[in-house]
Amino acid sequence: MEFLSVYPNLIEILLPPHKGECVLLFRKQLGLTQSELAERVNLSRSAISKMESGTSGVNEKVWEYVTRNVFQSLHSNEKVSYIEFREVLEKVFFYSQKKGVS
Incomplete structure (x- = not known):
């Protein structure tokens, strides 16, 4: 997967098996409290x-906010677009759900 060759440390970021846990990880990576994220x-x-x-399920606004901001913090070149980054995230969580990790 070319995307992972561009961001080899992405595997560490994607360790949480649940989308909500990923929101938690991304929020902390962005240095935000729950209240600050909620306000934004x-x-x-x-x-x-x-x-x-x-x-509860992850709200689309929240997912968009944290994924876009984490992407921007990781993004150091123009090889991968935000859309590609998000597609990889969605595939990871879809695959986890199919495997029974929800």
Whole structure:
């Protein structure tokens, strides 16, 4: 997979098996509290908490915000677009769900 050759440390970022845990990891990588993330996406802190714990599904606004900002923090060249980055993330979580890791 060419994308992973561009970002070899991406595997470490993608270790969480759940999308909510990935939101938690990305939020922390961005240096945000749950309250700060909630404010930026116009949701409550408790909604963010529920997403991160897996109690509720991940809201599209939250997913877009954290993936785009993590991508921008990783992005050091023009070889990979944000869309490609996000497609890889979606494939990883789709594959995890098919394998029973949810």
